[in-house]
Amino acid sequence: MIDPKKLDDIAKKLSDAVPDRVKSAKDEMGKQFKQVLQTQLGKLDLVSRDEFDTQTQVLLRTRQKIEELEKKLSELEGK
Structure with a gap:
């Protein structure tokens, strides 16, 4: 779900932001x-991104099908 490498990168950036005078505790x-x-x-x-993309499709x-059904319903109501 969440890439462990990205977590490592974020944690490293936060750790790097710590001043050098507290370097002993940096790790x-x-x-x-x-x-x-x-x-x-x-x-x-x-x-996950894959699940999100699948649900988007x-x-x-579903929206296309609803639009088709609404169009058919309008045609039937017009008769």
């Missing part, structure tokens, strides 16, 4: 940043 902070990100992102109700086909 530990990076691990904690990653853990917090994983926990918080895990709480979100997210779907289903919705598009």
Whole structure:
């Protein structure tokens, strides 16, 4: 669902933002940043990009079918 490499990159950027004077704790902070990100992102109700794209296509086909049925209904009501 969420690419672990991206989490590592975000955690590294946060860790790199820590001042050098607290460098001894920098590695530990990076691990904690990653853990917090994983926990918080895990709480979100997210779907994969593939699932999102699939559902978008289903919705598009459904809308097209509804439009076709509405057109047929209008024609039948006109008779």
